[in-house]
């Protein structure tokens with residue numbers, strides 16, 4: 655796909671085809687591509703858990719559904735769970751000196767790479783910020799001291815799921831040109 659097409663067709667999918675499994679090779683290809691994402695001081699303060707095993711997928715879906723949220727995750731066929739890892743000393747020190755949370759920025763960039771790479775493979779995704787972190791740590795054997803920062807639901811969109819018009823800030827408010 656052309657980059658422009660990838661960007662314009664990526665959208666948060668809330669209508670996955672629950673009957674269509676996702677090929678593990680595609681998940682691996684997505685992760686391998688996303689590994690090229692940039693990060694502050696190349697610190698890469700993250701690790702990705704790729705969940706495709708059916709029962710575990712169901713359990714992860716449930717962990718995103720507290721208070722009636724994220725019902726669409728029931729039909730996702732895979733999840734990428736993004737954990738924060740300790741940043742390198744340089745990135746940590748730089749972040750402190752400049753009062754910036756580079757790890758969160760890096761994780762956001764990684765997630766964008768995953769979502770766009772998935773789109774390029776014909777998959778759909780939904781980045782999920784609403785999840786039961788404790789439950790995910792139990793399910794995926796993640797050290798309780800670590801943070802789960804984002805989850806990305808993935809699958810094939812149901813047939814006929816329309817491409818929505820993007821609602822975004824007006825261009826004038828979005829960018830200033832000097």
Ligand SMILES: Cc1cc2nc3c(=O)[nH]c(=O)nc-3n(C[C@H](O)[C@H](O)[C@H](O)COP(=O)(O)O)c2cc1C
Nearest residue numbers: 664665666667668724780781782783784785804820
């Ligand atoms: C950090 C983050 C957390 C999000 N959490 C959720 C979520 O829990 N559930 C959901 O359905 N969408 C979630 N979204 C998707 C956003 O609602 C969506 O990206 C936004 O409305 C723009 O729509 P689009 O992705 O279709 O272009 C999240 C997106 C981001 C970046």
